[in-house]
Amino acid sequence: MLRNTFLKTLRDRRRSLLWWALGLVGLVAITVGFWPAIEESGQELNRLVEDLPPALQSLAGGDLDLTSPAGYLNGRVFAFLAPILFLVFGIAFGSRTVAGEEQAGTLELVLARPVPRWRIVAEKFAALAVATGFLGAVLWASLALGAAPVGLDIGSSALAAATLMVVLLGLVFGALALFIGSLTGKRGLALGLTTTVAVAMYLLDLYASISEAVEPFRGLSPFYYYDAAVPLRNGVDPLHAAFLVVVTVFLAGFSLVAFERRDVGV
Amino acid sequence: MxxxxxxxxxxxxxxxxxxxxxxxxxxxxxxxxxxxxxxxxxxxxxxxxxxxxxxxxxxxxxxxxxxxxxxxxxxxxxxxxxxxxxxxxxxxxxxxxxxxxxxxxxxxxxxxxxxxxxxxxxxxxxxxxxxxxxxxxxxxxxxxxxxxxxxxxxxxxxxxxxxxxxxxxxxxxxxxxxxxxxxxxxxxxxxxxxxxxxxxxxxxxxxxxxxxxxxxxALKARALRRLEIQFATAVPPAAFANLAGVQDVSTQDSVVRCTVVGSLDAVIKAAARFEVVNVVSHEPGLEEIFLAYYGGTDAP
Incomplete structure (x- = not known):
């Protein structure tokens, strides 16, 4: 696990990854555990949601029937909670792995080795991607395993589509945090600015769904690409997924260039 | 080459x-x-x-x-x-x-x-x-x-x-x-x-x-060395005036303190004319080296 920076970075996160995985499994357990009760009292719940203003409706999972398996999982997991968790994970990882280590001073000895700087950042990005993908796999597997016994009838490919989109969303903001950290070397800035951008993008998508004036700008928000096509029902929209991938790859690429060019650890 | x-x-x-x-x-x-x-x-x-x-x-x-x-x-x-x-x-x-x-x-x-x-x-x-x-x-x-x-x-x-x-x-x-x-x-x-x-x-x-x-x-040779010589009896200050490389001479009863740049030869020979009880020489530190290079006024 110490052969290179990619493996070393994953190794550093092994305990944290374990806790995150347990947390996701716990979330899934609670979610599927409540399904039988929801299924019974479903019609009342649907009426309740219908009375909500549109903005709150989209918070609760949009136009999906909350008592359908897809609507339930969307509302409970994929509309809000899972994106938040993956964003927090990605942003924390992305801001810490370069800027955090630079500020702690531990990167200095690494950079004194005969390894190009861009490669250090590239390997750290790869570790971010693999770690986020691992959590996505945990989310997918626990949902797929947990849904059947309680009669939550959802295809595992629909689950895979939804978790893939959560992973991609987490990576967009993880890569943004990595980029700001690689550009400035300031972990707090990377953390705070990326979080601010994420909240702004979320609100942009939310307002765009209820306001005609904001609607034209909806395509700027990664959250639009994340959930507009409702992957839980319709599978992955290749164009939407590709958009998130391209943004992530560009941000990762900018990170390499930014870190290569500047003074480190000043 | x-x-x-x-x-x-x-x-x-x-x-x-x-x-x-x-x-x-x-x-x-x-x-x-x-x-x-x-x-x-x-x-x-x-x-x-x-x-x-x-x-x-x-x-x-x-x-x-x-x-x-x-x-x-x-x-x-x-x-x-x-x-x-x-x-x-x-x-x-x-x-x-x-x-x-x-x-x-x-x-x-x-x-x-x-x-x-x-x-x-x-x-x-x-x-x-x-x-x-x-x-x-x-x-x-x-x-x-x-x-x-x-x-x-x-x-x-x-x-x-x-x-x-x-x-x-x-x-x-x-x-x-x-x-x-x-x-x-x-x-x-x-x-x-x-x-x-x-x-x-x-x-x-x-x-x-x-x-x-x-x-x-060479660096040490240029360094200032603080020297303190104790004599058996009081000595005339004039005996240590105008010696090569010797500065800041102060005479207090039987003790002479001075700062020497480079060789101690001149001051030791001057001292040898009297009965010497003790000689204390401080190894030049970084500060003394800096004093030698920048003079006393704006040393770090």
Whole structure:
């Protein structure tokens, strides 16, 4: 696990990854555990949601029937909670792995080795991607395993589509945090600015769904690409997924260039 | 043709906005030499070293190590250099051995026998978590990572700062061995005895400018030495006036205090005419060296 920076970075996160995985499994357990009760009292719940203003409706999972398996999982997991968790994970990882280590001073000895700087950042990005993908796999597997016994009838490919989109969303903001950290070397800035951008993008998508004036700008928000096509029902929209991938790859690429060019650890 | 210097800098300059960087630093370090970079804290020692390691980039000027440009050919340079940062920060959660294996892998692997040898030599326990180590033991890990690939050049920023004398001594011995092995060393320090014990030549840096590069002996010869001579009876002050290299003479009953530049010969011969009870001479410290180079008014 110490052969290179990619493996070393994953190794550093092994305990944290374990806790995150347990947390996701716990979330899934609670979610599927409540399904039988929801299924019974479903019609009342649907009426309740219908009375909500549109903005709150989209918070609760949009136009999906909350008592359908897809609507339930969307509302409970994929509309809000899972994106938040993956964003927090990605942003924390992305801001810490370069800027955090630079500020702690531990990167200095690494950079004194005969390894190009861009490669250090590239390997750290790869570790971010693999770690986020691992959590996505945990989310997918626990949902797929947990849904059947309680009669939550959802295809595992629909689950895979939804978790893939959560992973991609987490990576967009993880890569943004990595980029700001690689550009400035300031972990707090990377953390705070990326979080601010994420909240702004979320609100942009939310307002765009209820306001005609904001609607034209909806395509700027990664959250639009994340959930507009409702992957839980319709599978992955290749164009939407590709958009998130391209943004992530560009941000990762900018990170390499930014870190290569500047003074480190000043 | 003269032999290629190990380190060569030309008008190396780094400006940090309002902060002080370094300006026009030019020097050569020759092969097999121990070159001391001496100056008070904040004078620019670390800035110079981090420029050599390509951690920061010069505003102007350039530097070469083994004739390779540290910017353009930094990879090849870092392959052949061992570096110990001034503020050593290690991954606290790792065991020393794991960290050394990781850092070794980043060099494409190093012989573990050499790591073992260095650890034994320094008495470092590699099984412990780094977070549990004292600063002295962390420094040992720092030295092992700098030495483990048997580099041609060691660049050490304040290698013994803040360590107890026993460990300082061990480190000095280890560095002397490395030099006997044919390596070159560039080390920074603000402790004169350390530089004196290890270095052949010294560069003195002050407020970002290299003010002198001298053989260590020449440096000491120029240093101011404080001298206190106690006589059996009171002596006439005139006896010590106008002696070569002697300044600030004060006579108090039977005790004469003065400051001497260079050789003590004149003042000892003058004293020999009277009955001498005791002579106290203070080894010149960094401060006295600086006094010699800058005069008394604006010394650091």
């Amino acid at each position: 003269a032999e290629q210097p190990v380190i060569q800098t030309r008008q190396l300059t780094k400006s940090y906005g309002r902060h002080r960087g370094i300006e026009d630093v030019t020097f050569d370090v020759t092969r097999g030499e121990v070159f001391g970079f001496l100056g008070p804290n904040g004078a620019g020692k670390t800035t110079t070293i981090r420029l050599l390691m390509d951690l920061i980039r010069p505003t102007a000027g350039a530097a070469w190590i083994f004739g390779l440009d540290v910017r353009a050919q930094g990879l090849e340079v870092r392959r052949r250099v061992g570096y110990l940062p001034g503020e050593l920060r290690l991954y606290e959660g790792m065991r020393s051995e794991d960290l050394l294996r990781y850092l070794g892998h980043l060099r494409g692997g190093v012989g573990w026998a050499e790591v073992k040898r260095l650890a034994d030599r320094l008495g470092a326990d590699l099984d412990r978590r780094i977070g549990e180590l004292s600063s002295g033991n962390k420094q040992k890990v720092g030295l092992i990572q700098a030495l483990m690939h048997r580099p041609d050049l060691l660049i050490l920023d304040e290698p013994t700062a803040g360590l107890d004398p026993l460990i300082q001594h061990e480190i000095h011995a280890l560095l002397s061995e490395a030099v006997a092995d044919g390596r070159s060393v560039f080390l920074s320090s603000h402790i004169l005895p350390e530089v004196e014990a290890l270095c052949h030549r010294v560069g003195i840096i002050r407020e970002g400018r290299l003010v002198a590069v001298e053989e260590i002996d």
